[in-house]
Amino acid sequence: MTSRRIDDAVRRVLDGGRLGPADALVLYTDLSTNELGQLADAVRAARHPDRIVTYIIDRNVNYTNVCVARCNFCAFYREVGATDGYVLGFDEIFAKIDETIAVGGMQLLLQGGHNPDLPLAWYEDLFRAVKTRHPDFKLHALSPPEVIHLSRLSQLPARTVIDRLVAAGLDSIPGGGAEILVDRVRKHLNCYGKATATEWIDVMRHAHEAGLRTTATMMYGTVERPDERIEHLLRLRELQDETGGFTAFITWSFQPSNTELGGVGATGVEYLRTLALARLVLDNFDNLQASWVTQGGKVGQLSLAYGANDMGSVMIEENVVRSAGAAYCMDEVEIVRNIEDAGFVPKRRDMQYKTLGDPVFRERQVPRMTALATARDAGDTSVPVELDRYPARSLAGKRRQSA
Amino acid sequence: MTDASWFEAVGDKLRDGVSLSESEIAVLSETRDLVRLGALADERRRRLRGDRATFVRVAEATTTDAVEVGVPRQAGELRLAGCPATDSLLLQSVREAARIAGDVPVSGFALDELVDLCRRDVARFDDLVAALRTEGLAYIAEARVERTEDPAWVARASAAGVPVARWTVCDQAADGNSALQRVARWGGDAAVPALAPLSRTLSEKPSTGYEDVRRVALARLLVDNIDSIQVDWRRYGPQLAQVALTFGADDIDGVSPGDSEEHGTRRSTLGEITRNIRAACLVPVERDGRFRTLRTHHQ
Ligand code: SF4
Numbered sequence: 105m106t107s108r109r110i111d112d113a114v115r116r117v118l119d120g121g122r123l124g125p126a127d128a129l130v131l132y133t134d135l136s137t138n139e140l141g142q143l144a145d146a147v148r149a150a151r152h153p154d155r156i157v158t159y160i161i162d163r164n165v166n167y168t169n170v171c172v173a174r175c176n177f178c179a180f181y182r183e184v185g186a187t188d189g190y191v192l193g194f195d196e197i198f199a200k201i202d203e204t205i206a207v208g209g210m211q212l213l214l215q216g217g218h219n220p221d222l223p224l225a226w227y228e229d230l231f232r233a234v235k236t237r238h239p240d241f242k243l244h245a246l247s248p249p250e251v252i253h254l255s256r257l258s259q260l261p262a263r264t265v266i267d268r269l270v271a272a273g274l275d276s277i278p279g280g281g282a283e284i285l286v287d288r289v290r291k292h293l294n295c296y297g298k299a300t301a302t303e304w305i306d307v308m309r310h311a312h313e314a315g316l317r318t319t320a321t322m323m324y325g326t327v328e329r330p331d332e333r334i335e336h337l338l339r340l341r342e343l344q345d346e347t348g349g350f351t352a353f354i355t356w357s358f359q360p361s362n363t364e365l366g367g368v369g370a371t372g373v374e375y376l377r378t379l380a381l382a383r384l385v386l387d388n389f390d391n392l393q394a395s396w397v398t399q400g401g402k403v404g405q406l407s408l409a410y411g412a413n414d415m416g417s418v419m420i421e422e423n424v425v426r427s428a429g430a431a432y433c434m435d436e437v438e439i440v441r442n443i444e445d446a447g448f449v450p451k452r453r454d455m456q457y458k459t460l461g462d463p464v465f466r467e468r469q470v471p472r473m474t475a476l477a478t479a480r481d482a483g484d485t486s487v488p489v490e491l492d493r494y495p496a497r498s499l500a501g502k503r504r505q506s507a
Numbered sequence: 508m509t510d511a512s513w514f515e516a517v518g519d520k521l522r523d524g525v526s527l528s529e530s531e532i533a534v535l536s537e538t539r540d541l542v543r544l545g546a547l548a549d550e551r552r553r554r555l556r557g558d559r560a561t562f563v564r565v566a567e568a569t570t571t572d573a574v575e576v577g578v579p580r581q582a583g584e585l586r587l588a589g590c591p592a593t594d595s596l597l598l599q600s601v602r603e604a605a606r607i608a609g610d611v612p613v614s615g616f617a618l619d620e621l622v623d624l625c626r627r628d629v630a631r632f633d634d635l636v637a638a639l640r641t642e643g644l645a646y647i648a649e650a651r652v653e654r655t656e657d658p659a660w661v662a663r664a665s666a667a668g669v670p671v672a673r674w675t676v677c678d679q680a681a682d683g684n685s686a687l688q689r690v691a692r693w694g695g696d697a698a699v700p701a702l703a704p705l706s707r708t709l710s711e712k713p714s715t716g717y718e719d720v721r722r723v724a725l726a727r728l729l730v731d732n733i734d735s736i737q738v739d740w741r742r743y744g745p746q747l748a749q750v751a752l753t754f755g756a757d758d759i760d761g762v763s764p765g766d767s768e769e770h771g772t773r774r775s776t777l778g779e780i781t782r783n784i785r786a787a788c789l790v791p792v793e794r795d796g797r798f799r800t801l802r803t804h805h806q
Contacts, residue, residue, distance in 0.1 A: 136753075138545050142542045142543060142546065371783050371786040371787075372747070373752075373753060373787045400746055400747075402716030402746065403746045410542070441715070442715055445717055446715070447539030
């Protein structure tokens, strides 16, 4: 019976049909890893017959680690008033942008904690200042839960928050904060309050309707069941049918170290299986990224055989995964070496997946990067002067401003 | 040329026990169709070894610090690193290691080091190996393929009472595949229970994931005179070692006998290895340094 169901589901994929939840589940639980990989690879090859594998040079900047959401899977956040809580100053962010441009980058991936002392105006001022200095530099910023946080803080609808951010210079929205889009799971992870599954989807719908392109993500390996991973993928597929606004999908496994939730991380084989499943279910997504930041370079490269067609970002900086103990680094030279070694053609891209050209280091000399930068040097507790321009909401922030 | 039907034809040949041609081996050695290659290797592995994946917890010590380091009770093997400069120091190091190891098998040394120590004198080699056996050496830890000119030394060691535990490949460079073919050619005269196809030496340019799993798969497909294809847990890490199990490997070597302290978090290594093996849809079987089954870790 099961093998008949597997055969039917495989046939459906090969015929270009759409997988329902039961088909997806049977493939995920009963097909061997190699067979699942072969199927995903065939779908990837059909969608990208040119054998191009893309990557982007950008910088993952976390503007603050202060957060009131307190997700129990997060090792990155600090409570309001914590001595090691930080907010980056505008000048620090400008310096990071200059460094990014120097190595051929053209975008910041800007995300951070839900800091009650940063009102909407702080983001608007920052975005305007960036665009004044570098009009063509792209801001891929603020995941849906951050938009919802700003909506609550400013008492404006999420749609209005997005419109104002776009007017200030926002170019696209990253798909962070999705975790698993099933409310049972979100309640367990203490992230239901920051955004329910429907709220996350709604923000993305607003963004797409406002003309923004966004990515979609999934963090698996906590308390969810396989059918809930599939439910997550189906919710994304449904919105993509409706708006076509997602450019790419990225999945990674929960990194348990230093988190309240704790436990153990999912294995490399589970990652490859989950990635392959996503390629099969998300039949209306063009691009799937490899998460070498969480899986390491080797499994990251193997992702290209299990459905991925993009090596993600030459990150330059990373803070969130590092807080949970993983600290892999690949600069452009390494990413290109891995792509070519796997038999693909490397091309630089932008967030819209428009090809920008060949590797930068083949056109001019760029410094090699052997370690990812951090948001700040350890022990730097400085408070940016411009914070005083924005009325604090937290008690700690009010005390600081009145001191 | 290497489409699905080509791989099916190669799979049929392997199933029928027909040797692959030089050109087929060359194509497999270069293929970027990794998952199909992996499927061939996995099928062969399952045919030969079923759904078991073995692992061994190894206490590592140098020939001079074994007594200080001691042997954790969870260890299934004590492996000595390094090779003393004289016969007497060599024998003494094994004697002391065996004393502290108790029932735990002791292994150590590379075959070529022993051959060099004996200045290639056959009689002296036989005497030395016999003496090592008397002192308690269960296995010679490795025979390095690139440093083995004559596989007859492997058979000599075995005949003198201490077999070689594994073939190892030193060079990461492209000729690693020719090392596999050499092992395959040496056949039954140089019978060794395991082959560790991934390079033991770190190079400036680290190998990629594709290179590693392709090498593992080729080892399984090209070398049919060896039972176990091994990947080292400590050297290659849990992620790659686990993925290698789906590309033809069936044995995880070098698992730490203590807890692992990764990213400041204490984790049970046993829990981690068994979880990884199960997540690869295999049954974890713990063995000792003599390749004897100690325990099947059922869920
Ligand atoms: S995951 Fe984001 S929202 Fe949740 S606690 Fe961490 S920083 Fe805050």
